[in-house]
Amino acid sequence: MNIPLRLNGPAILALAFAANAIHNHTALGGALGHIPGFYPVVFFIGIGVVLPALALARIVRHEPSAARPLGVALGWRDALAVLAAVAIGAALAARPLGPTIAEPGGVQRVATLFAQLLIASTAEVMLFLGATGVALRTLTGGRHDWRFGLLLVVASSLLFGLFHFTYPAPWNTLANATTVTVVWLAVSTLFAVTRSLVAAVLLDNIMATVGFATRDLTLPLPPAIGLLLVALAVAAFAAAFAWARRAPTAASPSPAPR
Numbered sequence: 001m002n003i004p005l006r007l008n009g010p011a012i013l014a015l016a017f018a019a020n021a022i023h024n025h026t027a028l029g030g031a032l033g034h035i036p037g038f039y040p041v042v043f044f045i046g047i048g049v050v051l052p053a054l055a056l057a058r059i060v061r062h063e064p065s066a067a068r069p070l071g072v073a074l075g076w077r078d079a080l081a082v083l084a085a086v087a088i089g090a091a092l093a094a095r096p097l098g099p100t101i102a103e104p105g106g107v108q109r110v111a112t113l114f115a116q117l118l119i120a121s122t123a124e125v126m127l128f129l130g131a132t133g134v135a136l137r138t139l140t141g142g143r144h145d146w147r148f149g150l151l152l153v154v155a156s157s158l159l160f161g162l163f164h165f166t167y168p169a170p171w172n173t174l175a176n177a178t179t180v181t182v183v184w185l186a187v188s189t190l191f192a193v194t195r196s197l198v199a200a201v202l203l204d205n206i207m208a209t210v211g212f213a214t215r216d217l218t219l220p221l222p223p224a225i226g227l228l229l230v231a232l233a234v235a236a237f238a239a240a241f242a243w244a245r246r247a248p249t250a251a252s253p254s255p256a257p258r
Contacts, residue, residue, distance in 0.1 A: 005062070008055040009135025013159065016047050016127050020166040040119055040221070045233045048123025052130035053237045057244035059134055069144035070133050071197035072241065081199035085190060089206030092186070100213045113209045115223035118230045121205035126237070128156045128163070128184070129191050129200055149192035153185060160184040183207045 003011055023029035023039060032038050060067045067073035100106045129152070136152055137144070161181030165172045187207070191200040212219070 006138040009131045012051045012131040024168045044119050044123040049233045050240045052126040053240040054244045055134045057241045061245050071195050078196045081194035081196035085199040085203040093210045112223050116219040116221045116226040117208045125201045128160045132156045153188040156188045157181050157184040
């Protein structure tokens with residue numbers, strides 16, 4: 001089924017909301033969640049990375065100049081954006097992470113959380129900046145000026161906050177949704193300024209690490225598996241984007257009869 005270009009972004013976001021709600025609030029979702037690797041592979045990589053990659057590639061195929069505004073044209077600006085993400089993240093994380101780092105094994109705990117959360121942060125950025133960017137670009141007629149950037153910051157932050165109501169307690173509270181909305185304002189603003197999805201993933205993951213560490217939360221995912229999932233996500237994104245970006249090959253004309 002070929003979904004119209006203008007519906008790609010909204011369809012992906014609707015699917016993400018529905019899939020996460022089913023996973024966290026139904027018996028079927030609970031049963032599937034007990035299958036090792038099911039949720040990270042199907043949701044984070046399949047819905048969170050591959051589908052946005054396909055939607056972004058369709059836009060770029062029709063309009064190559066959209067690659068940079070949508071964050072899928074890697075270049076030297078991404079290196080500067082990553083440095084900015086590290087600087088901003090370090091400034092925001094230094095104080096709240098200080099007590100954790102000072103504890104025995106604190107540095108290892110923070111590094112473990114960073115590796116475990118990276119696949120989720122990658123999917124979040126691809127959904128709420130990638131897919132949302134696709135939706136807004138078609139809605140605004142292809143513009144990518146500062147007004148588009150401002151609209152993206154507001155819309156993606158609100159959607160990111162609302163998305164947390166699809167999680168179970170204690171994440172699905174108004175207080176938590178408000179907190180993550182404010183955090184996403186920083187992430188989406190960095191993207192609006194730099195147009196670097198890589199930098200946005202890094203800043204998002206730093207802030208997610210802060211949130212988990214300061215709440216003394218743990219995750220069952222081994223760090224090595226977390227990093228492997230990220231590598232798979234990057235490879236899946238590259239493959240899906242390259243495949244969908246190729247222009248359809250015109251059918252070869254039949255040879256003239258002799």
